[in-house]
Amino acid sequence: MNYIKFSLLFIVIHGVSYIVAGVLALKISKDIYESKNRHCNFLRDMSDPEESKHVQIMFLPAQILRGLLMSIVLFPVLNTIRELPFTLKFTFFCSLMFIYTHIAAVSPFIDNIEGFVYFKKDYLIKKYLLKFQMEMVIYSILFGLLMSALT
Numbered sequence: 001m002n003y004i005k006f007s008l009l010f011i012v013i014h015g016v017s018y019i020v021a022g023v024l025a026l027k028i029s030k031d032i033y034e035s036k037n038r039h040c041n042f043l044r045d046m047s048d049p050e051e052s053k054h055v056q057i058m059f060l061p062a063q064i065l066r067g068l069l070m071s072i073v074l075f076p077v078l079n080t081i082r083e084l085p086f087t088l089k090f091t092f093f094c095s096l097m098f099i100y101t102h103i104a105a106v107s108p109f110i111d112n113i114e115g116f117v118y119f120k121k122d123y124l125i126k127k128y129l130l131k132f133q134m135e136m137v138i139y140s141i142l143f144g145l146l147m148s149a150l151t
Contacts, residue, residue: 003075009150010074011067017143018063025135032128039128040110070101086148094144102136111136 032039034047044051074081081089108114110123111132 003078006074006078006151007068007071010071010147011064013143013146013150014067014070015060015063017139017146020142021135021139024138025131029131029135032131039123039125082151089148089151090144092144093147094140097143098136098140102140 026033033043034045036045038045044055046052046055081092084092103112105112106114108118109132110119110125111129116124
């Protein structure tokens with residue numbers, strides 16, 4: 001039961017953190033996600049009703065699955081995590097999300113190490129890199145704070 005509660009908590013906190021960071025970042029990132037001239041034209045266009053509908057349908061199930069899978073990976077170290085003081089838990093969870101799911105991720109994107117290796121220069125523009133980094137920093141800090149406070 002301990003694992004089920006942890007996974008449910010992880011899924012909820014991941015979802016909340018992901019939504020909050022995304023909403024805040026979207027205020028300055030519409031040029032990445034919307035219009036035919038968007039920077040990341042390989043992503044679905046959120047101004048296109050059909051493409052946006054797909055995202056709306058798939059968003060919640062995808063985040064639940066991501067949260068579940070990420071929580072399961074932590075099962076072997078769950079007792080150790082719970083024994084850590086708040087500051088170490090925060091450092092662990094915040095770093096886990098920022099470094100493992102983002103900066104060091106094996107899937108290339110315009111603001112991570114693999115993207116720097118594989119993306120064409122046209123996609124590696126500082127203003128877009130900073131926009132994505134801001135979203136991930138907000139997500140990681142919020143996630144780290146909530147998980148540290150509630151585990």
